[in-house]
Amino acid sequence: MDIRTQIGNVLFDTPIMNASGPSCTSKQELFNILFSESAAIVTKSCTLESRTGNDKPRYWHNNKLSINSMGLPNNGYKYYVDVLKHMSYFSRTKPYIMSIAGMNCKDNIEIINCINSTIHLEKVHFDVGIEINLSCPNIINKGQLAYDFSAMDFYLSKLFTECLHDKIKIIGIKLPPYFELHHFKIVADIIKKYPINFVTTINSIGNGLVIDIEKEAPVIAPKEGIGGIGGSVVKQTALSNVYNFSKQFIHTDIKIIGCGGVENGSDVFEYILAGAAAVQVGTQFYREGCHCFKRIRQELINLMKKKKYNEISEFYSKLYLNDVFDE
Numbered sequence: 001m002d003i004r005t006q007i008g009n010v011l012f013d014t015p016i017m018n019a020s021g022p023s024c025t026s027k028q029e030l031f032n033i034l035f036s037e038s039a040a041i042v043t044k045s046c047t048l049e050s051r052t053g054n055d056k057p058r059y060w061h062n063n064k065l066s067i068n069s070m071g072l073p074n075n076g077y078k079y080y081v082d083v084l085k086h087m088s089y090f091s092r093t094k095p096y097i098m099s100i101a102g103m104n105c106k107d108n109i110e111i112i113n114c115i116n117s118t119i120h121l122e123k124v125h126f127d128v129g130i131e132i133n134l135s136c137p138n139i140i141n142k143g144q145l146a147y148d149f150s151a152m153d154f155y156l157s158k159l160f161t162e163c164l165h166d167k168i169k170i171i172g173i174k175l176p177p178y179f180e181l182h183h184f185k186i187v188a189d190i191i192k193k194y195p196i197n198f199v200t201t202i203n204s205i206g207n208g209l210v211i212d213i214e215k216e217a218p219v220i221a222p223k224e225g226i227g228g229i230g231g232s233v234v235k236q237t238a239l240s241n242v243y244n245f246s247k248q249f250i251h252t253d254i255k256i257i258g259c260g261g262v263e264n265g266s267d268v269f270e271y272i273l274a275g276a277a278a279v280q281v282g283t284q285f286y287r288e289g290c291h292c293f294k295r296i297r298q299e300l301i302n303l304m305k306k307k308k309y310n311e312i313s314e315f316y317s318k319l320y321l322n323d324v325f326d327e
């Protein structure tokens with residue numbers, strides 16, 4: 001059974017990796033992911049300087065959903081560049097994907113230039129990628145850039161004109177969910193203008209509200225209880241975003257990483273059918289810890305065996321559409 005997948009020139013042993021966000025902020029957490037069965041290490045989104053994030057309580061989940069208003073707590077990008085250097089001492093390697101969420105374009109250019117020169121100077125012997133987060137819903141007084149199409153285009157054009165990225169193997173962007181079908185073409189046409197290898201879809205569904213009926217109050221504190229929703233309740237929206245972007249990228253090399261409510265092997269199968277080359281696990285990774293990667297991988301393999309598939313390419317992006325019959 002071969003479940004390897006490829007994005008740009010980077011090969012992944014499995015299509016299942018962690019999502020940026022849960023349990024990927026500290027070195028300990030990132031090394032735990034290195035020694036797990038996750039296909040890659042994806043870091044918490046980082047900024048120029050470290051941030052403590054929003055007030056607590058800022059995360060809550062049950063068995064259907066999660067809500068968060070973390071507010072981008074992270075140790076600053078140099079910390080995650082340091083992890084990159086430390087990883088060079090281990091014989092075990094896997095792709096390291098730094099999620100970056102600088103407060104403005106200039107910050108991201110500085111971060112990307114530093115990653116690029118570190119890979120060069122330290123002679124890093126494993127694949128390094130970046131995922132540019134254009135979709136954090138929880139920064140107080142700041143909207144999601146990826147909902148402002150002309151601002152996103154301007155931002156990417158400045159970024160790719162001014163940053164050095166020749167040593168970075170793959171570059172992706174993390175998008176929020178879109179709900180209007182015509183938006184997929186608008187966003188895809190922008191993305192196609194730049195050297196982008198993958199799109200991760202979706203970030204949490206922004207600005208949801210979960211209420212605790214005992215307390216008659218929201219379950220989290222910041223922004224009057226408003227936060228990003230994840231978990232199985234977002235899966236259908238995420239699958240549709242994967243499917244609609246995959247149609248836009250059909251004659252390109254741009255790959256899709258599906259994210260949203262991945263909990264088991266059949267979820268991964270659905271995402272691959274819809275057009276995802278890989279998936280990320282967020283809420284379920286938070287619930288279950290690193291063991292989820294091994295379990296979900298085995299469930300995917302079992303399902304593929306049952307369906308007599310030997311490799312992912314046999315069902316990748318091959319969703320059948322229903323025949324329509326006249327009454």
Ligand code: RRO
Nearest residue numbers: 069070071072136138204228
């Ligand atoms: O830290 C957060 O509040 C956060 C981020 Br950066 C993000 O991209 N998505 C999310 O749900 N939370």
